[in-house]
Amino acid sequence: MSAVPQANxxxxxxxxxxxxxxxxxxxRVGTDxxxxxxxxxxxxxxxxNGSGKTTLFRTLLxxxxxxxxxxxxxxEPVAAWPRSAFARHxxxxxxxxxxxxxxxxxxVVLMGRAARIGRFAAPAQQDRDHALHCLNTLGIAHLxxxxxxxxxxxxxxLVLIARALAQEPVLLVMDEPTASLDFGNQIxxxxxxxxxxxQGMAVLLSTHQPDHALRVADRIALLGGGRLMAIGxxxxxxxxxxxxxxxGVSKRAVATSLGTAIATSHPPETTP
Amino acid sequence: MTTCVKEARQASAALCPxxxxxxxxxxVAGVLLAAVVVAAFAxxxxxxxxxxxxxxxxxxxxxxxxxxxxxxxxxxxxxxLPRIAAGLLVGAGLAAAGAAYQGMFRNPLVSxxxxxxxxxxxxxxxxxxxxxxxxxxxxxxxxxGGLLAVGTVVGVAGLVRRHDPVxxxxxxxxxxxxxxxxxxxxxxxxxxxxxxxxxxxxxLLGGLNAVTTADLAVTAPVMLAGLVPMALLRWRMNLLSLAxxxxxxxxxxVVRLRLLLVAAATLTTxxxxxxxGIIGWIGxxxxxxxxxxxxxxxxxxxxxxxxxxxxxxxxTDTLARTAASIELPLxxxxxxxxxxxFLFLLARPGRGE
Numbered sequence: 255m256s257a258v259p260q261a262n263x264x265x266x267x268x269x270x271x272x273x274x275x276x277x278x279x280x281x282r283v284g285t286d287x288x289x290x291x292x293x294x295x296x297x298x299x300x301x302x303n304g305s306g307k308t309t310l311f312r313t314l315l316x317x318x319x320x321x322x323x324x325x326x327x328x329x330e331p332v333a334a335w336p337r338s339a340f341a342r343h344x345x346x347x348x349x350x351x352x353x354x355x356x357x358x359x360x361x362v363v364l365m366g367r368a369a370r371i372g373r374f375a376a377p378a379q380q381d382r383d384h385a386l387h388c389l390n391t392l393g394i395a396h397l398x399x400x401x402x403x404x405x406x407x408x409x410x411x412l413v414l415i416a417r418a419l420a421q422e423p424v425l426l427v428m429d430e431p432t433a434s435l436d437f438g439n440q441i442x443x444x445x446x447x448x449x450x451x452x453q454g455m456a457v458l459l460s461t462h463q464p465d466h467a468l469r470v471a472d473r474i475a476l477l478g479g480g481r482l483m484a485i486g487x488x489x490x491x492x493x494x495x496x497x498x499x500x501x502g503v504s505k506r507a508v509a510t511s512l513g514t515a516i517a518t519s520h521p522p523e524t525t526p
Numbered sequence: 527m528t529t530c531v532k533e534a535r536q537a538s539a540a541l542c543p544x545x546x547x548x549x550x551x552x553x554v555a556g557v558l559l560a561a562v563v564v565a566a567f568a569x570x571x572x573x574x575x576x577x578x579x580x581x582x583x584x585x586x587x588x589x590x591x592x593x594x595x596x597x598x599x600x601x602x603x604x605x606x607l608p609r610i611a612a613g614l615l616v617g618a619g620l621a622a623a624g625a626a627y628q629g630m631f632r633n634p635l636v637s638x639x640x641x642x643x644x645x646x647x648x649x650x651x652x653x654x655x656x657x658x659x660x661x662x663x664x665x666x667x668x669x670x671g672g673l674l675a676v677g678t679v680v681g682v683a684g685l686v687r688r689h690d691p692v693x694x695x696x697x698x699x700x701x702x703x704x705x706x707x708x709x710x711x712x713x714x715x716x717x718x719x720x721x722x723x724x725x726x727x728x729x730l731l732g733g734l735n736a737v738t739t740a741d742l743a744v745t746a747p748v749m750l751a752g753l754v755p756m757a758l759l760r761w762r763m764n765l766l767s768l769a770x771x772x773x774x775x776x777x778x779x780v781v782r783l784r785l786l787l788v789a790a791a792t793l794t795t796x797x798x799x800x801x802x803g804i805i806g807w808i809g810x811x812x813x814x815x816x817x818x819x820x821x822x823x824x825x826x827x828x829x830x831x832x833x834x835x836x837x838x839x840x841x842t843d844t845l846a847r848t849a850a851s852i853e854l855p856l857x858x859x860x861x862x863x864x865x866x867x868f869l870f871l872l873a874r875p876g877r878g879e
Binding site: 312315316317337338339340341342344345346348351354355356357358361365366368369373374375376377417421 | 632634765771772825
């Protein structure tokens with residue numbers, strides 16, 4: 255059928271950026287971006303507004319052509335992947351949006367099956383079962399018949415994660431999954447990311463909150479001034495010095511706000 | 527903890543039966559449609575008793591003599607059958623095209639008129655009437671005009687890459703439609719006010735009264751050629767109502783799929799306009815009513831729009847030819863229903879939130 259790479263996913267990086275330059279047309283947003291993600295790894299991208307996080311994600315997802323360099327998914331250039339085969343390996347979770355038509359939550363999640371069913375087919379019972387399984391994974395099966403446009407923003411974000419899970423990907427790309435969520439929903443989404451990691455899924459996410467990165471990431475990458483300023487373990491990368499340089503604030507301010515964040519980011523295990 | 531999850535899963539599975547029985551609404555819709563069709567056959571200047579209708583159908587299917595007068599036979603088979611068949615086909619086609627446009631352009635307020643299809647087909651037909659060309663050529667011109675209009679709109683929208691592509695497409699459609707409307711007005715000014723102008727005006731208002739079996743035989747296959755891709759891609763169509771990049775990330779070739787479905791919906795619309803003239807509002811109103819009844823999932827919305835559109839146009843046409851002593855132009859009645867409905871949609875508070 256299609257040229258799906260016969261990759262041994264245990265050895266190959268799920269995602270690899272090689273000397274990547276990103277941007278729109280003449281406007282170059284980032285250059286010389288190189289990194290790789292191992293299977294089952296959670297990589298968190300930190301960077302100030304306008305640092306090119308979204309542009310980088312669009313390039314990694316093959317939605318925007320790189321200005322230079324290339325992106326490999328399971329060892330194969332993104333440009334060489336057929337759209338549907340790519341969607342069977344890489345799931346994308348956009349920021350929660352309102353939607354236009356009042357689809358049910360189940361309808362929305364079933365759209366994640368598009369790359370796994372025939373061109374002229376509609377989802378079958380097994381797809382419905384799988385959608386329910388994905389909703390169950392996120393603990394929102396009770397929303398199944400609710401109207402997507404009428405549920406809360408936090409619930410919508412979980413539904414979009416469920417839709418991406420319905421693609422059965424090996425890599426999940428999440429664009430600021432905790433943005434515009436309340437405190438409780440932020441914690442819930444982070445817990446689900448940790449849970450997916452345990453199940454062996456690689457997750458690439460961006461966030462504006464370093465404490466979120468510290469909580470879930472295996473590694474953290476700092477994107478600033480169009481370059482990868484650092485990439486490595488949370489402890490060695492998200493240091494007050496580096497964060498201060500990245501966001502253009504004082505070291506002390508970073509230490510203060512991170513200190514409180516760390517203090518509140520480990521709630522007692524006994525909380526209901 | 528584990529048992530808790532398992533129980534929750536079982537409970538949710540029990541709450542949501544795998545395949546809910548959804549045939550009942552379809553059966554009701556089918557019965558209603560059949561009732562509308564029977565009423566359309568029975569009512570009119572020359573009323574037919576249902577028993578006579580049954581006799582005519584039985585005689586036609588068995589080849590025996592029906593015992594009806596030749597005048598009755600003519601009314602059933604040569605006058606009402608093509609008219610009702612055209613009503614079903616055109617109503618269904620316009621409603622399906624409208625549902626497809628609304629989904630593809632992520633805008634519940636658009637209709638087949640939005641791409642200038644109706645105006646383009648109208649200009650083509652009016653030009654044919656003005657030049658005194660035979661009916662078949664008039665229809666061909668209407669068809670070509672519709673396709674040229676949508677080609678222009680899509681082409682212009684393709685050149686403008688700075689703005690939101692959906693908005694550009696809709697605005698380009700409005701601009702091209704206005705330009706084509708000006709062309710129609712120009713021809714109306716130039717046309718002979720005693721011979722050509724009445725037929726142009728009547729055609730622009732739309733109507734099923736001039737449809738013959740021969741016209742139907744030419745137009746129906748074209749319209750079906752437009753409806754078949756929509757029917758085959760009816761579930762996949764849902765993904766076009768997402769942002770383009772989201773749909774692409776879900777594995778859809780958005781540009782190709784949208785082009786294909788725009789072409790299919792436009793073919794259907796142009797064929798409908800070339801058969802019956804411009805019948806407005808159906809492509810806007812019917813998909814909305816259908817969406818209220820069966821939800822936005824195009825896999826259900828398409829058949830619901832087909833059924834409702836066909837039934838609505840046949841019912842409206844029956845009203846048009848029985849309500850007053852003269853036959854009312856269809857476009858007036860559909861506007862009477864459609865325009866208030868459009869305003870209601872605008873005024874209605876948004877769902878959810």
